[in-house]
Amino acid sequence: MRLTRLELRDLRNLAEVALRPGPGLNLLVGPNGAGKTSVLEGLHLLAYGRSFRGRVRDGLVRTGRDAVEVFAEWEREGRDGHHRAGLRHAGGQWQARIDGEAVDHLGELCAAFMVVTFEPGSHALVSGGGEPRRRFVDWGLFHVEQGFLPVWRRYSRALKQRNALLKSGAGLGQISAWDHELATAGEELTRRRALYLDRLQERLEPVMAALAPSLGQALLEFEPGWRQSSLSLADALAVARDRDRTLGHTSVGPHRADWGLRLSEKGGGEALSRGQAKLAALSCLFAQAADCAAERGDWPVITLDDLASELDAPHRERVLAFLAGTPAQAFISGTEPLQTDAPLTLFHVEQGIVTSGQG
Numbered sequence: 001m002r003l004t005r006l007e008l009r010d011l012r013n014l015a016e017v018a019l020r021p022g023p024g025l026n027l028l029v030g031p032n033g034a035g036k037t038s039v040l041e042g043l044h045l046l047a048y049g050r051s052f053r054g055r056v057r058d059g060l061v062r063t064g065r066d067a068v069e070v071f072a073e074w075e076r077e078g079r080d081g082h083h084r085a086g087l088r089h090a091g092g093q094w095q096a097r098i099d100g101e102a103v104d105h106l107g108e109l110c111a112a113f114m115v116v117t118f119e120p121g122s123h124a125l126v127s128g129g130g131e132p133r134r135r136f137v138d139w140g141l142f143h144v145e146q147g148f149l150p151v152w153r154r155y156s157r158a159l160k161q162r163n164a165l166l167k168s169g170a171g172l173g174q175i176s177a178w179d180h181e182l183a184t185a186g187e188e189l190t191r192r193r194a195l196y197l198d199r200l201q202e203r204l205e206p207v208m209a210a211l212a213p214s215l216g217q218a219l220l221e222f223e224p225g226w227r228q229s230s231l232s233l234a235d236a237l238a239v240a241r242d243r244d245r246t247l248g249h250t251s252v253g254p255h256r257a258d259w260g261l262r263l264s265e266k267g268g269g270e271a272l273s274r275g276q277a278k279l280a281a282l283s284c285l286f287a288q289a290a291d292c293a294a295e296r297g298d299w300p301v302i303t304l305d306d307l308a309s310e311l312d313a314p315h316r317e318r319v320l321a322f323l324a325g326t327p328a329q330a331f332i333s334g335t336e337p338l339q340t341d342a343p344l345t346l347f348h349v350e351q352g353i354v355t356s357g358q359g
Contacts, residue, residue, distance in 0.1 A: 001114060001301055002329050003043075004082075005073040010062035011045075012038040013352040020356075021331070022345030025323060028333040029357070030349035036333035039354065040117070040303040043331065046070045046087055047115035047301075049094075049106035057091030066090055072113065076298055085113055107149070114143055114300035116289045120310060123277040125284060130258035137193050137259065140200070140288050144295040148192055155185035159255055167248045175241060182253065183234035189254045190224045190233070197222050197259055203287040203294070210322045211286070211315070212279040216264030225256035278310055282319070289328065299328040308334045 008017040013035050028036040041051045041060065045068070051060050061068050067090035075082055087096045087109060096103040098112050124132050141148040162178040197220050208218045226236040236252045237244075244251050261280055266272060272280060286302075293299040302323070307316055316338065323330050324342035332338065337346070346357035 003074045007071040008042040009069040010065040011068045025344035026331045034349040035352045036349045116300045119305040125281040127277040158182040179237045219262040221260045223258045226252040302330040304332045
């Protein structure tokens, strides 16, 4: 994907911004609080329906205004030509259009416009809880496997129904009636997640070698959410049924799934430093972007917020060299220009105003 036009209105301190990005590296430079991150938030909002810094209603809309507006035009080289999309989001209500047609579900917008975001909280992908790691896997599957979303929705509906029955104190017969549906959808969801992580393992190896060779070889280890080696999901649900009735929720299944990253140079359970966690997380994100490109023939737009404060100079150089060797379009924010021989498009951001600079 190559973004050719981006317009933002009433997003935090950005009253009205219009950019014509370049095809490769795009650098947003300015002092702290100028609005650089807000530009990246606008891209993320269009691709995910939310900001990476919280809900729309929690300060994303400019003070005194009713809604934030994002408009983008992009090309998919060698595919299906030129596209455009717009989103108006007030926090509680939203309207969106893709290529002039109204959108009924935000998922349609998310499917059309792909963005991979690295921001100060991204280290949680490898050092935090399981929820961001499940979202990471499911995002990748959503974009590369057409049949994934119906399976995910089927499992989510069954889980919601079973949990409601457990919470209400329903009898075993009512609860067990949903176990078959939950197990059938859950086994398929787990199968897809496991295959995706196997493929991502192959994508990750060259990325880690380029970005973080000091961490050694990386192994992705999948945990399906129950003792899959000894029990089917149907059996695991049956074994846990009495406990689940006491707890009031389903304690086993893909909604409890997780994956871990084992690094050959961090043996013996040694914890990653914050900097190492950021490198490992960024490598996983780049591997996911590369997988999208391989499976769809389409690189996502990549955004890197405040890269200079997140990584030291040698690792920044590795990141920029990696990006320069791909067709990916990237947006990078920082307080100072980056040192790179790669061609880039420069934008200055100050007091909510974005202007083009020398690249």
